[in-house]
Each structure stands twice: as C-alpha cells, then as structure tokens.
Amino acid sequence: MSLTTLMHEAAQLDTESQRKLIGYLVSLRDEQMPGHRQEMARRIDDQTPEKWLTLDQLDAKLAMLDS
DSSP states (O other): OOOOOOOOOHHHSHHHHHHHHHHHHHHHHHHTTTHHHHHHHHHOOOOOGGGGOOOOHHHHHHHHHOO
C-alpha cells in the first residue's frame, strides 16, 4: 500500500480512530529514536517563558521540517 493510499484512508477515519493511529505512529517513532520520549517530556515540562514559541513560530519550524 502506498503512502498516498494510507493518508487517504487515515483522512476517512473517525476522530477517535485517527487519535489511536496518531498514538500508534508516535509509539513507533519513540521506539526508533532512543531518548525521544524523555526529551519531549523535558521540553513540555520546561517552564522557561523565553523558550516558548508562538503558534506562528511553531508553524514556521514545522514547515522547515517538511522541506
């Protein structure tokens, strides 16, 4: 099955099924990237306002990852 087909099928899922699929994919990524889960938890828990991003800044950073 192609990635395009998978993406189309995922778009047809109900919200709860999409959430479960997202959770599954994140768990796969965590298995492939040792320490990823701990690093993300550390960053989420960081209360330093100087390190926070606006939604626009986050969108820009994510766009850079896609290119």
